[in-house]
Amino acid sequence: MADFVALAKKYENELIENRRWLHQHPEVGMDLPETMEFIRGKLIEMGYEPKSCLGQDLYVEIGSGRKKASDGEPRCILYRADVDALPIKEESGLPYAAKGENGHLCGHDIHGAVALTVAKMLMEHRDEIDGIVKIVFQPGEEQSNGAERMVEQGIMKNPKVHASMAMHVRPNAENGQIRYALGPAAAAIDFFDVYFHGVTAHSSMPEKAKDPLLAAANTYQAFDGLVRREISAFNSAVLAVGILKAGTAPNSIPLDAEMHGTLRSYSNDDQKHLRDRMREIVKAQAQMAQVEGRIDFVWTPVIMNDAELCRQLSGSFAKVIGGENIVIEEKPVASSDDFAFFGMDVPAMLFWYGVGSPEGHAIHHPQVVMKEDKLYLAAAAIATAITDWMNM
Secondary structure, eight states: OHHHHHHHHHTTTHHHHHHHHHHHHHBBOOOOOOHHHEEEEEEEOOOOOOBOSSSOOOEEEEEEESSBBBTBBEEEEEEEEOBBBSOOOOOOOOOTOOOSBBBBOOHHHHHHHHHHHHHHHHTGGGGGGSSSSEEEOOOTTTTHHHHHHHTTTTTTTTTOOOOOEEEEEEHHHHTTEEESSSEEEEEEEEEEEEEEEEBBEEEEEEOOOOHHHHHHHHHHHHHHHHHHHOOOOOEEEEEEEEEEOOOOOTEEEEEEEEEEEEEEEEEEHHHHHHHHHHHHHHHHHHHHTEEEEEEEEEEOEEEEOOHHHHHHHHHHHHHHHOGEEEEEEOOOOOSSOOGGGGGGOEEEEEEEEEEEEETSSTTTTTTTOOOOOHHHHHHHHHHHHHHHHHHH
């Protein structure tokens, strides 16, 4: 059996170099040309033949496929690393800080570098992998659509994936600590955009107008009572409108009105119910105001951590970092991650890896700093868990 701790320590400097290169080249969204070209080159150097679902992502497969799952397919686990950045200027003061208007303030540079190290170690021990491992480098997590698009294009098939796993760094958690929740681990999120289109007129002639702002205002009030009146007191959800815009002059009834906000929930049933009701409200308020109305959603489901998979993988993690450095959290986090799409039909586990201290800045803060001295242990823990899972 491979000693992945020793091997990861051997590649620690390379891991940090890769992380810093990615850190200095942050790219946003689905199109990450420099990032993906860098990752592709590293994977080819290791002996992989990188593939793509979308033309904007990368993934590799390794393993003999000899070991079969209960369905007769090769036993297969997917490991996801998201590698997109944020449109936020970094203010960390680090010598390797990004220079432009984008920044890796969510730690996806670390995710990519750790995954490259995992890929390198697994390639060196490929003869010990009797199933198949898919390592995915995903764009568009911050936009909440990269994973969904990869799933739509078949990443969970050929070979069929039987379990999914992902790490997310947490700079305000103890360095080298692994934390995870059982069941709901991260909130579902819906980014919603509401548009109303009416007929404009001078404010002295309201009878000539069809007022979209009236529809927007009534929709806002109706949205405000949804969670309070229609979600169980034993569940949790948050519906917030962050933008409401209409008009350009104080003495003119506007032509258009729009609202933008987020819905967070911890149950896929609650998420669907609230989405359906929001559609009904927009339609009804548009009819009442005699305007056109629509609502669009970009959504991510709840991440549901599978208890048995968590038990299996955390046992492997403990071999590397010690059981005292593994914490089961009582509550899910309110943030979301589109890794949820990789776990909709198979057991999945998202875990958080500490790269700081509880007093540190959280992700997305322009001054966040993430420690590098225990990243090799993250790579070792992941490689150990993957190879152990193959033999379970």
